[in-house]
Amino acid sequence: MGKTIVIANQKGGVGKTTTTVNLSASLALAEKDILVIDTDPQGNLTSGLGINRDNLQKSLYDVYAGRGTLEETIIGTAVPHLYIVPSTIDLLGAEIELVQKDGRERILSGQIAPIKHKYKYIFIDCPPSLGLLTLNGLVAADSVIVPVQCEYYSLEGLGLLSRTLKLIQGSFNPSLDIEGILLTMFDARNTLSHQVVSEVRRFFNEKVYNTLIPRNVTLSEAPSHGMPAILYDVRSKGAQSYLSLAKEMLNENGIRQGA
Numbered sequence: 001m002g003k004t005i006v007i008a009n010q011k012g013g014v015g016k017t018t019t020t021v022n023l024s025a026s027l028a029l030a031e032k033d034i035l036v037i038d039t040d041p042q043g044n045l046t047s048g049l050g051i052n053r054d055n056l057q058k059s060l061y062d063v064y065a066g067r068g069t070l071e072e073t074i075i076g077t078a079v080p081h082l083y084i085v086p087s088t089i090d091l092l093g094a095e096i097e098l099v100q101k102d103g104r105e106r107i108l109s110g111q112i113a114p115i116k117h118k119y120k121y122i123f124i125d126c127p128p129s130l131g132l133l134t135l136n137g138l139v140a141a142d143s144v145i146v147p148v149q150c151e152y153y154s155l156e157g158l159g160l161l162s163r164t165l166k167l168i169q170g171s172f173n174p175s176l177d178i179e180g181i182l183l184t185m186f187d188a189r190n191t192l193s194h195q196v197v198s199e200v201r202r203f204f205n206e207k208v209y210n211t212l213i214p215r216n217v218t219l220s221e222a223p224s225h226g227m228p229a230i231l232y233d234v235r236s237k238g239a240q241s242y243l244s245l246a247k248e249m250l251n252e253n254g255i256r257q258g259a
Contacts, residue, residue, distance in 0.1 A: 148183055
């Protein structure tokens with residue numbers, strides 16, 4: 001049975017989509033079948049993997065609208081073993097339409113269940129808000145990866161997310177757990193970056209990944225070319241950091257740093 005992991009943080013600009021694209025592609029290099037689900041109407045995950053949204057026959061919106069199953073929506077990417085459920089701007093309408101549906105928060109969970117065994121990991125990329133699209137992702141997930149930008153305001157966002165997760169656990173998904181906290185946009189020359197790393201590790205201990213994702217031009221440029229960093233420039237620090245994160249996830253005996 002595979003594992004479903006939602007990439008979530010209510011604060012925008014922390015590297016959720018960058019992490020989904022590059023972590024999933026790095027894991028696929030290990031010849032593990034990986035599925036990513038783009039639940040953000042902006043569709044950055046979809047375009048970041050080179051999918052032309054104008055040519056799609058089906059998208060995640062069709063699943064929420066009852067016009068198809070999740071499995072029917074899955075397409076391949078340029079990375080072997082990496083598959084995607086794409087998103088289009090139509091998904092904006094789903095938030096409004098879902099309000100009227102019974103069991104609206106469990107639609108994605110019900111669609112994932114029949115195909116979960118086919119993939120090593122299923123990653124769900126969420127929008128930076130706690131609407132019904134994000135709620136569906138959190139209810140469907142076994143665990144959460146939380147990208148945290150190495151800046152002061154990210155610490156405040158972590159507190160908000162922790163309270164949100166407790167609410168989800170109490171009402172919808174009691175087994176939801178934090179898979180890991182990923183520190184992103186780390187600048188080794190910046191004292192604040194080091195302070196944020198220290199504070200996050202002090203509070204979350206072994207939940208924090210050893211791997212730090214640096215500020216890196218390649219990670220910023222690769223999406224405009226429709227490819228993950230490992231295809232755009234595998235030797236870059238950004239690509240290498242996500243390969244390191246993938247190895248950390250696959251290493252069952254790995255021990256994460258404490259404070």
